[in-house]
Amino acid sequence: GDSVTQMEGPVTLSEEAFLTINCTYTATGYPSLFWYVQYPGEGLQLLLKATKADDKGSNKGFEATYRKETTSFHLEKGSVQVSDSAVYFCALSSPEPGAQKLVFGQGTRLTINP
Amino acid sequence: EPEVTQTPSHQVTQMGQEVILRCVPISNHLYFYWYRQILGQKVEFLVSFYNNEISEKSEIFDDQFSVERPDGSNFTLKIRSTKLEDSAMYFCASKDRGNTIYFGEGSWLTVV
Numbered sequence: 001g002d003s004v005t006q007m008e009g010p011v012t013l014s015e016e017a018f019l020t021i022n023c024t025y026t027a028t029g030y031p032s033l034f035w036y037v038q039y040p041g042e043g044l045q046l047l048l049k050a051t052k053a054d055d056k057g058s059n060k061g062f063e064a065t066y067r068k069e070t071t072s073f074h075l076e077k078g079s080v081q082v083s084d085s086a087v088y089f090c091a092l093s094s095p096e097p098g099a100q101k102l103v104f105g106q107g108t109r110l111t112i113n114p
Numbered sequence: 115e116p117e118v119t120q121t122p123s124h125q126v127t128q129m130g131q132e133v134i135l136r137c138v139p140i141s142n143h144l145y146f147y148w149y150r151q152i153l154g155q156k157v158e159f160l161v162s163f164y165n166n167e168i169s170e171k172s173e174i175f176d177d178q179f180s181v182e183r184p185d186g187s188n189f190t191l192k193i194r195s196t197k198l199e200d201s202a203m204y205f206c207a208s209k210d211r212g213n214t215i216y217f218g219e220g221s222w223l224t225v226v
Binding site: 032034036042043044045046049051089091093095097098099100101102103104105106107 | 145147155156157162163164169170209211213214215216217218220
């Protein structure tokens with residue numbers, strides 16, 4: 001079945017550092033890919049998405065590019081802030097219409113120190 | 115901005131008791147979901163619901179679980195006889211005809 005693998009955390013960085021959180025997937029066909037973020041004590045928020053190969057999703061300074069050749073969707077940010085501290089989840093869903101569920105990676109906890 | 119709302123935010127219940135978690139999905143959405151997240155673990159799919167019936171369910175969603183859309187706005191998850199291992203954050207989610215699923219803030223269930 002479909003699956004998502006994220007780099008293991010936790011990840012601790014200093015403010016203004018460059019961030020990469022790796023995500024690779026296994027799926028049939030061409031899934032849609034997502035990054036969700038969970039801030040402390042809150043629910044899951046959609047951060048960005050990409051629906052086809054070579055698409056780049058971006059939001060709040062974060063970017064991720066859908067790489068079909070490497071089945072990857074790595075999350076990057078050029079300069080992180082303390083407020084980016086959260087758990088980040090990579091996820092995929094089938095592109096077919098209907099009630100397609102999300103399959104999540106295990107999550108990566110990110111802590112940014114001032 | 116429209117959002118998915120869930121109640122209660124936190125519930126403590128005794129083992130063996132019934133629990134109902136409530137959700138109000140985004141109003142024009144057609145597909146509804148429940149996920150759960152055991153503390154420190156990944157978010158797991160429980161069930162999807164469309165056109166007043168279950169469209170898919172996971173192995174976790176056994177006979178102890180049920181879902182219902184009792185009226186035009188609410189979507190509920192019932193756990194008939196809770197077990198300690200049901201302690202988790204339960205997320206409701208909804209989706210329109212597109213491919214983006216929107217989540218509520220979750221209901222934290224503690225079974226003691």
